[in-house]
Amino acid sequence: MKHLLSTEDLSLSNAVRILDTAEEMAAVGEREVKKLPTLRGRTVVNLFFEDSTRTRISFEAAAKRLSADVINFSAKGSSVSKGESLKDTAQTLSAMGADAVVIRHWASGAPHRLAATDWIDAAVINAGDGTHEHPTQALLDAFTMRRHWSKLAGTPSAGADLTGMRVAIAGDVLHSRVARSNVWLLRTLGAEVTLVAPPTLLPIGVEKWPCSVSYDLDATLARGVDAMMMLRVQGERMNASFFPTTREYSRRWGFDDNRLRALDTLGFKDTIIMHPGPMNRGLEISSAAADSPRSTVLAQVRNGVSIRMAALYLLLSGDTREPAVRTNSTSSPSAHATKESH
C-alpha cells in the first residue's frame, strides 16, 4: 500500500491488516502515556478543502500519538481560497517535505489526482472526497462492527472478518461517500449489506453493487439486522425534491423511537445502532436511539483514532508488503461485479 484512496480496491488481506494494526493502536490509547515514537521526524499534512473538524482532529490526534509532526492546511483563509490550484498546493507541500498528505476535498477523485500525478510524492490518505469515498470512516465502522461481532462469537477480533454479519445502511446513499466505502469494504469482509433509502436517494446503477437494496426500513429490520447504520440526511435535499418533507422522511426512513422499540419486540437484543456523525437528531435518528445502549456513536469516534494511526503507520513505516491472503473467509475481492469491469 502506497496510498489509501478507496476501499473499492482494498484487498481482504490489507483490510484485515489495517484492522488488526488498529487493535494494537487501540491498546496504546488505553495506556497512561498514549504515544509511540514510530513516526518521529515524519511530517503529516492535513489538507482540508472542506470543513470537517471531527475528521481533522481525529487524524491530528492519530499522527501526534505516533509522534509525527502535523501541519494543518485549511483551504479557508489560505492561498487556496485565492485561486491557487490543487497542483500548486500539492507541489508546495511536496517542496516542504510532506511525507503524508491527508486530504479532504469536496471534489470526488481529488485524492486520486494527487496520487496519480507527479505533483507530489507523499503517501496520500483520502479523508473524504466529494460523494465518492471515505475509506477511514468505513474502516473505523468495520473495526467497531468486528469488535461487536467477535464479542458475540466469543472469539478474538484479530484476524477476523465479518462473514455472516447483516448490516443495514439507511439514508442518503446517493450523496454519501460513507455508504460507498462501507459497501465495498463490508463486501470484502464478508458481511451482507442492505441499503435502505428513498428511490430518489439511490444512485442509478446501484443494482450492480454487491448488496441488497430496499425502500422499506421496517421490512429490513424485520428480516434481521446485526448493525443498523444511519446516514446523515441534509434537510436542504428536501428543496431539491428528493423527498417531500423532513417529517415524511423521518417517518419512513428515520430510526425513530418506534423502530428502536421494534428491535426489542423482534428480539434482536444484540443489534447495534451506528452513525458516522454529525447526527441530525430527530431527522434520521431519534435522540433515544442515539443515546441508547445499542448506540456505538462514541465508540466509532474513539475507534477512528486507532484506525487512522494504523493507516499512517502502515503507509509511512515502510512495510508495504502485501500480506498473504487469509483462508478463513469465504469472501474474495474478485467476486465483485464492478471490480471485474475494470
Added chain:
Amino acid sequence: MASQQQDAGTGAYLIRGAAILGGAPEDLLIRDGIIAERGQDLSADGATVIEAAGLVALPGMVDIHTHLREPGREDAETVETGTRAAALGGYTAVHAMANSTPVADTAGVVEQVLTLGRTAGWVDVRPVGAVTVGLAGEQLAELGAMADSRARVRVFSDDGICVHDPVLMRRALEYVKAFDGVVAQHAQEPRLTAGAQMNEGEVSAVLGLTGWPAVAEESIIARDVLLAQHVGSRLHVCHVSTAGSVEIIRWAKSRGVNVTAEVTPHHLWLTDELARSYDPVYKVNPPLRTDADVQALRAALADGTIDVVGTDHAPHPSEHKECEWAQAAMGMTGLETALSVVQHTMIETGLMGWADFARVTSTAPAAIGRLTDQGRPLDAGEPANVTLVDPAARWTVDPSKMATMGRNSPFAGRELPGKVVAMFFKGHPTVLDGKLNTPYRWLPEQAQLPGTAAAGH
C-alpha cells in the same frame, strides 16, 4: 509515399496512382485550383508529380463542428493554430462554432472570423452564427444579418448550451427557413444535467460524480425532431452520444423529418470506464457513454442514421485540465486524430469503406453547411480540395507534437492507423509529406468576397 519533385512553378500537380475513394489507382491532375483531369497515365509538362501509390484520395474533409476559440480565448487556440491542425488532419473546411468572446452573434463577429480564416489560408473557415444573443437563450440573434453578411452563415448554433426554451427553438427553426439555414442543436436538457460531470450509470454511481443522464439528450432530440416536422424546417443534431438518441433519429427520418445528425470520433470509441482514472482529459460534453452506446453509434453512422462525423474539437489550456475532475473544463481536441479514429473504428472494423468515409466526413457535412465548393466528387472540373491518406501508416498520438495549442487529446499514447500525407486546398498544397507546406493565399480582392454558401431561395 509522396515524393516531391521539382516545383516548376506552374501551380500544377500530378497525383499519380492514388486509390480514389479507395478504388482502383488513377491519376489526378490539379491545375488552377481545379481538378483538370482524372484518368490513367496522365502526363503534364512542368507539373509537380506526387507518387501516390498506396495512398487513398478523398475529397477534403469538412468539419461541421470546430471550436477555434478566437476571438477571445487565444490562450486556448487561434484561427491560425486551429486551421493548421485542421489541414494536418485532412480538412479543407471547418465550421467555427459561435461560442467565442464576444459571441459570434452579429454580422461583425462572423465576418471577423471569416477574415481571420482567409488570412490564415489553411482551410475554408465557415463561421457558425449563434442562435440567441450571447448564447443566453432568451432572444434571437440577428440571424438574417449573419446570413446576408460576407460570411454567408447557414449554420446556427448555441453549441455548448442547449436552446432549451421550446418556443425559442421553434421560432429559430422557422426563421432560418428564410435563408435555407439550419439550427444545429446541442441537445442537453439543462435541469436534468445541473452540475453533471459524466454519464449517469454504473460508473458514475461508483465514482460519486454527478450523472449526465442519456434521457437529458434524448428528450431534447425527441422534442426537436417533432418541432422540425411541425414547422417544416431543417434540424441538425450535434454530437449524438446515446443509443436512445439514435433510435429517435432513425424514427424521425423514417417519418420524413428533415434532420441530420453528427457523431464525434471520441464517442465512436471511448467509454465512461475511462473516468475511473479521474483524469479530466476524459471529461467532455456530452460525456463518454457506455460500450452499448458506442456500438449503436457506429452502426448508425454506417447505416446513415447518423450523417456526419464532427470533431467537436475543443482545445483548452492545460491549467483547465490539470485539476480536479469537477473543476476541469469539458472538451477534447480532435482535428488531428479524427481521420485515424474513424479509420480505426469504422473502416478497420469493416463497417464502412473509404467512399462512405468521404460521405460522412466531406459530402454530407458540406451539404449541411451549404458549401458549394466542398465535398465535391474528385472529377475533372471540380474544385481541387483533396486529401491524400496513407491508410497503412501507424503513428502514436503525442499531443505535444500537435499543431493545435490544445494538449487535451484523449488518444494520447494510443497507436492509430492512417496518416494524412498531402492536402490540396483550392488546388494549393497546404500539406506535403505529412507536414505543413504553405497556406493558400487569397488575392486581396478575393479575401473580401462573400463565402460560397448558396444564396437564399
